[in-house]
Amino acid sequence: MGWLYRLNPLAKVIALAPVLAVVALTTDPFAPLAFTALALVLLASSRVPLHSALYALAPMLLVLLGFVVLYPFLIRRELVSHTPTLLQVGGVPIYEGAIMAGLRAGLRIIALVSLALLFNLTTDVSDFMRALVQQARLPYRIGYSIMVALRFAPLLRYELELIRSAHRVRGIGQPGLLGDFAQLRRAIVPLLASSIRRAERAALAMDGRAFGAFSTRTHFRRVRLTPLDGAFVLAFWALVALVMLALQALGVLGPLSFVQRV
């Protein structure tokens, strides 16, 4: 198992949250590219299968293409009219600045998704909940209620299949994407009804075992926050600072702002 898997999930969130905010503020295309590369290198160093990352990032290339194509038609002309005109489409001038704005927005989203993969692909949700209860002081009644509900996930999936099968047996449903959505719409009411029934039974069982009777409780499985987690957070921030300093030195960082430079 790679080193990212062994870290406390909270450490990953603490490390990533400010970096995601910084990436959202970037206004040049090079910073998002650098952060995407950084995320991919860290994933590879932690032996995360590359196809998992590509599976997430491939649709983002279409997003990038869409942004580059659409931004020239949506952006305020006075912001980009000082940049060279590349071509005319149906009488609308396509400015280089507008295409660059689309490119920047698309690359920023790719960078955000790439960095988020450091958490998504290496974290067990139950461990994240345990860390929230044990380290972040989330009231355990809330934390463990959510964990009980998370345990229902395979049951809900089975239940959903059962509902779909029942619909198929009755000849309801059609193939294709629209058919899938219609099926989801039909399934949601019985799914909610059976889930709530199951929750009530589980709640009675938990109350019967005095769940929530004490302000503190013991834990079957401990998730620990070790010095290694602290070192990861600091090292990650240092690495990000280093990348930004390098971009600054190369003159391609650009200002950090919510207002788009064109």
Next chain:
Amino acid sequence: MSRAVRLALPAWTTRELLTASVIAMAFTVAVVSFTYVYAAVLGLGIFARSAVTGSFFLPAAFAVYVLRKPGAAFLVSAVSGLAAIPFTPYGLLVLGIGVLTGIVGELSGFVITRYRRFGIMHVVGFGAFAGIVEFGLVLLSSLRTSTFTAPVLLAAIGIAVATFVLAALVAVALAHAVRRTGVLINTAFGREEAFA
């Protein structure tokens, strides 16, 4: 139950916590589907993105309408985002959207409904308010929409508001459909309907 726990969670019983959590789990099925639709239409620009963002409001709207309790929208919306993590590669971002939509749902629920007024106009106002706030928080910031022309921005806000209102109305219709199965009798909405 100890005094400390009662002070921290004055009105949430285990039954309510579990009900809220499984409602979130059930909506996760929809949230995961919405995530892929969102990823697919993201490149189609601000209009498509505004239209799809409203679908993430469905769990929060359902929670406010059924549970009618401060914290319900946040809990259900955040847990539906959390539960989506293993099922979508965009997990952490979906969790972020869930948390943000939950906060918006709480704010809108408090300002418009006070968790007790649920006439049709309140539901429409609840969705519209949430749509405007979420547009301001998410779309305006992350897409740098300040660069867009005024008609484009107005149309995008209109689409966001319309989809959030639609999500709120769908949540209400869904709540009434689920109520007919009898499982909501122990919720605030179920009790109110039973005594109406």
